[in-house]
Amino acid sequence: xxxxxxxxxxxxxxxxxxxxxxxxxxxxxxxxxxxxxxxxxxxxxxxxxxxxxxxxxxxxxxxxxxxxxxxxxxxxxxxxxxxxxxxxxxxxxxxxxxxxxxxxxxxxxxxxxxxxxxxxxxxxxxxxxxxxxxxxxxxxxxxxxxxxxxxxxxxxxxxxxxxxxxxxxxxxxxxxxxxxxxxxxxxxxxxxxxxxxxxxxxxxxxxxxxxxxxxxxxxxxxxxxxxxxxxxxxxxxxxxxxxxxxxxxxxxxxxxxxxxxxxxxxxxxxxxxxxxxxxxxxxxxxxxxxxxxxxxxxx
Amino acid sequence: xxxxxxxxxxxxxxxxxxxxxxxxxxxxxxxxxxxxxxxxxxxxxxxxxxxxxxxxxxxxxxxxxxxxxxxxxxxxxxxxxxxxxxxxxx
Numbered sequence: 001x002x003x004x005x006x007x008x009x010x011x012x013x014x015x016x017x018x019x020x021x022x023x024x025x026x027x028x029x030x031x032x033x034x035x036x037x038x039x040x041x042x043x044x045x046x047x048x049x050x051x052x053x054x055x056x057x058x059x060x061x062x063x064x065x066x067x068x069x070x071x072x073x074x075x076x077x078x079x080x081x082x083x084x085x086x087x088x089x090x091x092x093x094x095x096x097x098x099x100x101x102x103x104x105x106x107x108x109x110x111x112x113x114x115x116x117x118x119x120x121x122x123x124x125x126x127x128x129x130x131x132x133x134x135x136x137x138x139x140x141x142x143x144x145x146x147x148x149x150x151x152x153x154x155x156x157x158x159x160x161x162x163x164x165x166x167x168x169x170x171x172x173x174x175x176x177x178x179x180x181x182x183x184x185x186x187x188x189x190x191x192x193x194x195x196x197x198x199x200x201x202x203x204x205x206x207x208x209x210x211x212x213x214x215x216x217x218x219x220x221x222x223x224x225x226x227x228x229x230x231x232x233x234x235x236x237x238x239x240x241x242x243x244x245x246x247x248x249x250x251x252x253x254x255x256x257x258x259x260x261x262x263x264x265x266x267x268x269x270x271x272x273x274x275x276x277x278x279x280x281x282x283x284x285x286x287x288x289x290x291x292x293x294x295x296x297x298x299x
Numbered sequence: 300x301x302x303x304x305x306x307x308x309x310x311x312x313x314x315x316x317x318x319x320x321x322x323x324x325x326x327x328x329x330x331x332x333x334x335x336x337x338x339x340x341x342x343x344x345x346x347x348x349x350x351x352x353x354x355x356x357x358x359x360x361x362x363x364x365x366x367x368x369x370x371x372x373x374x375x376x377x378x379x380x381x382x383x384x385x386x387x388x389x
Contacts, residue, residue, distance in 0.1 A: 241320030245333035248324065257326030261313030265324060269317055 002071045007088045010100045010109045014064040017114050024129065025053035027190040027201030027218065029136050031129055032057035033110075035064060043118050044125060050214050051204045059108065059132055061099070063125070066111030071095050081127060083255045090255070092131050097124035101132065108132065130188060130205060134253035138263050142192035143271075146250040147224070148207075149184025149200050150174050156200035156219035157292060158189055159280065160250045161227040168208045169284055170227065177286040183214055188252070191221070191271065198275055223276040223292060230281035235291045243277035244268050306345055306375050307385040314342070323383055332381060341374050342383075 016035030022044055023032040030053050036044065040063070045052065070093050071080045084091040089102040097112040112124040134144040147160035148167035159170045171186035187207030189200050199218045225235070226246050238246070247268050254260045271277075282288040308314075313324045321339040323332040334342055337360065344352055349371065357367035378384050 239318065239320060241317040241322050242333050244317050245322045245331040248322070249331040255329070257311070257313060260326060261315075261324055265313070265315055265322070269315070
C-alpha cells in the first residue's frame with residue numbers, strides 16, 4: 001500500500017545523509033544538492049561530470065534520510081511519479097523518494113533512505129533535478145521537452161514524442177551511423193529563448209540509452225519533429241495550432257494550471273512561430289537526416 | 300433539438316486560439332486537445348443558446364438546420380466525453 005505522505009513528512013528533525021554537496025548546471029540553470037554522503041557525492045560527481053558547475057545556484061535541495069518505500073511499484077514496472085500541490089509547496093513522490101519544493105526561494109527537501117541501492121538514490125536526485133529544471137526553465141523563458149536532441153553542423157534538431165515514439169532509436173542510429181552528430185539527450189531537452197531565437201541545451205538526462213559523457217552546449221534550433229514510426233521516411237507540414245498542441249503535450253512537470261496556461265502555452269506558440277515544427281515519419285535507419293537536413297548530408 | 304441548455308466549459312480546461320484553432324489544455328489530466336475550425340467555432344460560442352448556435356452553423360457552413368444540429372450535438376458529446384465540459388448538475 002502506498003505510504004501516505006503529506007507536508008508533515010518534511011517537518012521535525014530531518015537527518016541529512018552527510019555534508020557532501022555538488023552543483024549541476026543545465027543550460028545555465030544551476031541546481032545545488034547538499035546533505036550527501038561521501039559515496040553518494042562521488043556517484044553524483046561521476047554521473048554529472050560534464051555538467052558540474054561553480055555557478056551560484058538558482059535553487060538548492062537538501063538530501064535527507066527517509067523511509068525505504070513510498071509508492072508501490074506499478075504493475076507494468078514503469079516508474080510512478082506523482083505530483084501533489086499543497087499551500088506549503090509542491091511535492092513529488094515515487095517508489096523510493098519524496099520531495100517537497102516550497103514556493104519562492106525556499107530550499108527543496110528530498111527524502112530517500114540511505115539503505116537504498118546507490119542507483120536508486122541517484123535516481124531520486126535525477127528525478128528531482130528534472131522536476132525543478134522544468135519549472136525553473138519557465139522562469140528563464142524556456143521549457144523542457146520530451147525529445148531526443150541531436151546537434152549536427154552547429155544546429156540542433158529535436159525529435160519529440162511520448163515514450164515509445166522512437167526518440168532513443170533515432171538517437172542511437174544517428175550516433176552510430178551519421179558522422180558529426182552530437183547528442184543533447186535522448187529523453188529531455190532544455191529549450192531556451194536567446195534574443196529573437198530559440199536554442200537547445202545539452203542536458204544530463206538520458207532515457208533508455210546508457211549514460212555517456214557529453215559536452216555542455218547550446219545550439220540554435222533548426223527544427224522540431226514529432227516522431228511517427230513508418231516504413232518510409234516523410235516529412236509532413238502541420239498547422240500551427242496542432243504543432244503547438246503536440247509540443248505542449250510533450251512538456252513534462254508543469255503541473256500548475258496557471259503556469260501551463262498563462263506562461264507555457266504562449267511561449268510554445270511563440271516557439272512554433274519561430275521554429276519549424278513538423279511531423280517526421282521515419283524508419284529505423286539514418287535516412288531521415290536526408291529529409292530533415294538535406295543540405296547537411298553529403299551527396 | 301428540444302429546448303436544450305447551454306453546455307458549460309470545464310473551468311479546469313484552459314484554452315487559447317492559435318490561427319483560428321482552439322488548443323484546449325486539460326489542466327488536471329495534462330492533456331491537450333486541438334479543435335478544427337468548426338469545433339473552434341462551437342467552443343468559442345458555447346454561451347450561445349444551442350438552437351441559435353445551430354442556426355448560425357447552418358448559415359456559416361451552408362448546411363441544413365438538421366445537419367447543423369446533428370453536428371453540434373455530436374461535437375458537444377465529444378467535448379463532454381473528453382472532459383472539456385463541466386458536469387450538468389448544479
